[in-house]
Amino acid sequence: MKKRTMETSLAGHSPKLIRSIERRLFLKQGLSLGALALLAGCDLTDDESVQKLLTGMSRWNDGAQAWLFNPNKLAPEFPESAITKPFPFNAFYSVDEVTLVDGKDYKLELEGLIRDKKPWTLPELYALPQTSQITRHICVEGWSAIGKWSGVRFSDFLARVGADTSAKYIGFKCADDYYTSIDMATALHPQTLLTFRFADQILPPKYGFPMKLRIPTKLGFKNPKHIMSMFVTNEYPGGYWEDQGYNWFSGS
Amino acid sequence: MEAAQAQWVKIHPLIVRITHWINAFGILIMVASGWRIYNASPLFPFRIPNELTLGGWLAGALQWHFAAMWLLVINGIVYVTYGVVSGHFRRKLLPITPRAVFHDVQEALRGRLAHEDLSVYNAAQRAAYLAIIVCAVVLVFSGLAIWKPVQLQEITAIFGGYESARVVHFLTMALLVLIVVVHVVMVILVPRTFPTMITGRARRAS
Numbered sequence: 001m002k003k004r005t006m007e008t009s010l011a012g013h014s015p016k017l018i019r020s021i022e023r024r025l026f027l028k029q030g031l032s033l034g035a036l037a038l039l040a041g042c043d044l045t046d047d048e049s050v051q052k053l054l055t056g057m058s059r060w061n062d063g064a065q066a067w068l069f070n071p072n073k074l075a076p077e078f079p080e081s082a083i084t085k086p087f088p089f090n091a092f093y094s095v096d097e098v099t100l101v102d103g104k105d106y107k108l109e110l111e112g113l114i115r116d117k118k119p120w121t122l123p124e125l126y127a128l129p130q131t132s133q134i135t136r137h138i139c140v141e142g143w144s145a146i147g148k149w150s151g152v153r154f155s156d157f158l159a160r161v162g163a164d165t166s167a168k169y170i171g172f173k174c175a176d177d178y179y180t181s182i183d184m185a186t187a188l189h190p191q192t193l194l195t196f197r198f199a200d201q202i203l204p205p206k207y208g209f210p211m212k213l214r215i216p217t218k219l220g221f222k223n224p225k226h227i228m229s230m231f232v233t234n235e236y237p238g239g240y241w242e243d244q245g246y247n248w249f250s251g252s
Numbered sequence: 253m254e255a256a257q258a259q260w261v262k263i264h265p266l267i268v269r270i271t272h273w274i275n276a277f278g279i280l281i282m283v284a285s286g287w288r289i290y291n292a293s294p295l296f297p298f299r300i301p302n303e304l305t306l307g308g309w310l311a312g313a314l315q316w317h318f319a320a321m322w323l324l325v326i327n328g329i330v331y332v333t334y335g336v337v338s339g340h341f342r343r344k345l346l347p348i349t350p351r352a353v354f355h356d357v358q359e360a361l362r363g364r365l366a367h368e369d370l371s372v373y374n375a376a377q378r379a380a381y382l383a384i385i386v387c388a389v390v391l392v393f394s395g396l397a398i399w400k401p402v403q404l405q406e407i408t409a410i411f412g413g414y415e416s417a418r419v420v421h422f423l424t425m426a427l428l429v430l431i432v433v434v435h436v437v438m439v440i441l442v443p444r445t446f447p448t449m450i451t452g453r454a455r456r457a458s
Contacts, residue, residue, distance in 0.1 A: 054312075057319035068403050075402045136414060138401065141310065142293035144414055217402045245311035247318065252402040 058247050065249040066183060075191055075216035075252070078134045083199070084145035089206045090220065091176070092240065098205045099176040099226055106210050109229035112171075115162025122210055126196060128152040128160075133191055135216035137223070138252055140241075149214040151195030155188045163232045171237035172213065175226035180239035182215065182222060183249065191216050194227075219250040263371045264452045268340065271331040272449055278327060279432070281306060281320040286425060288313030295422055321395070328388060345378050353379040360438075367442050370454040380431055387428040394421040 089095045107119035132150040158165060165188060171181040186192060195214045196203060203209045208225025215223050221241050231237075242248045264272075284306035291299050292310045307313025335341040352375035359365045360376050367374070373381065397408040397417035411417035439446050448454045 054315040054319055057322070058315055060322075061318050068400065070403060073403055073405075076405055136401070138414065139293070140314070142289065142295075142398075142418060241311070245315060247314065252400065 055245075058245075061247055062249040065251040066185070069183075069185055069217070069251055071185055071189055073217075075135050078136070078146050080134065080148070082146050083134060083148055087147050087198070087207070088143070088145050090139060091225075092178070093176070095206055100205055101175045101210055101226055101228075103210055108211070108227065110161055110231070111229060112231035112233045113164035113167045114232050115164075117161075122196070125152065125194075125211070128157065130196075131193065132197075133193060133214070133216065135191065135214075137216075137220050139220040140246060140250065148199050149193060149195040149212070150197040150200065151193045151211070151214070153190065154192040154194050154213065155190065157194055158187065158232075167232045168234045169232070169237055171231045171233060172224040172227050173229045173231075174224050175228050178224060178226070178240050179237070180222055180224050180242065181237035181248075182213075182218065186215060186217055186251070189215070189217055217252050219252060221246065222250050259455055260453045261369075261371050261456045262452060263448045263454050265334075265338075265340065266452060267330070267334045269449055269452055271327050271334075274323065274327045275331070278320050278324040279428070281316055282324065283425060283429060285313040285316035285320070289317060290422065295418060318399075324388075325392070328392070332385075344373055345382050348375060348378045348382065367445075369456075370445060370448055380435060384428065384431055384435075387424050387431070390424045391421065391428065394418075394424060397421075 089098075091098070103122050106122050108125065109119050110117045129152065130150055131153055132148060134146060134148045136144050136146050138144045158170075163170075165184055168184060169181050170184065170187045171179065173179050193214045195212050196210065198204065198207045198212075203212060208227075211227050212225045213223055213227060222239075239246075239248065284304065287300035288302070288305035288307045289310065291302070291305065292313075305313065307316050356365060356374045356376040357379075360374075365374060365376065393407055394411055394417050396404050397411045398414065398421055401408040401414045401417070408414055408417055411420050444454065
């Protein structure tokens with residue numbers, strides 16, 4: 001009985017107290033939300049432990065995307081009328097700094113877990129069975145453009161040179177010092193093409209002469225241009241943008 | 253004892269409070285990093301001031317976006333499962349009629365919205381909270397449509413293709429941010445609703 005009266009009397013006194021507690025809580029929480037917003041503004045990403053977590057999540061996303069990747073799922077193809085004109089140029093340098101490769105001396109070098117490492121000249125590559133695709137190129141920046149590329153199916157080429165397709169990665173070194181790498185499942189996808197033509201013309205320098213690996217199941221930066229050599233490996237090769245923080249798998 | 257208990261009503265279950273704050277944190281990260289991603293290739297003739305964005309540059313913003321994505325998806329599954337299975341959605345968000353929403357929004361604009369019993373949401377609140385859930389669902393699916401336009405091309409097709417899915421994703425974000433701003437303004441106008449989302453309880457107004 002005594003307890004009850006005490007509580008009742010406490011309750012009788014409490015509205016003011018509660019209001020002040022409410023106010024304090026509100027201020028406190030308001031401040032921490034503000035602090036969070038401040039953190040968002042400054043470079044929270046530079047914090048080492050945060051960066052470790054984000055990199056770990058990016059590796060996790062590589063795995064999730066590899067799991068989601070269906071080797072038989074085809075990227076949508078479009079009619080000629082859907083082709084984006086002019087097709088945008090994009091690289092880590094401007095269009096007047098495009099690397100010019102001499103086609104006469106050119107030889108594609110093969111390295112790593114490949115049986116027949118004989119280099120390939122352009123006439124030899126052009127003589128292989130060719131196929132075309134009109135697909136959407138999607139840039140990591142968000143924009144997209146539809147183009148037509150022609151070349152040899154990459155899985156056919158890998159079979160022809162005796163690449164070890166049980167290996168994990170294929171890496172590419174390019175004439176403009178760009179480099180990147182892809183997973184074997186994507187390399188063997190039927191729409192992954194080693195292309196020599198854009199819009200039915202020999203690839204102009206700005207689109208990657210003498211060749212561009214066209215992968216419609218990956219973002220644009222995973223489609224290397226000016227390829228000079230490729231290698232099959234089980235060691236993670238990384239890439240120009242990937243080493244700076246872009247997600248490695250970057251599948252579409 | 254009864255007298256003391258009668259002073260307090262339980263308003264928000266623990267699961268709702270936890271998921272609410274995880275959601276608030278996750279959405280803040282998604283919006284701030286999403287704005288940075290938007291700036292890499294703006295859909296509209298404006299940019300978001302970099303000071304309001306997260307990630308420092310495109311790669312950093314993408315890392316934040318695709319990390320917070322998992323936090324929000326897991327949190328969303330917990331919240332929606334709880335809301336449906338426990339009857340929380342049915343009890344708190346239904347019924348809702350356009351007429352009641354219209355009426356309560358008008359009352360709110362006149363500053364006369366009844367807010368005595370915090371355990372019952374008025375129609376304007378029900379509409380806002382339901383709209384947030386719908387926005388979240390549209391954001392998840394339009395996000396999947398942009399992230400995986402080949403592997404999940406059936407979802408992309410629902411939005412009319414990759415480019416229009418980007419527009420839907422952006423506009424739904426804008427709508428969500430608008431609702432959240434109104435929500436925060438309402439909490440500032442009726443501050444005693446704020447601690448209830450932390451303690452779960454409110455004093456009953458008699």
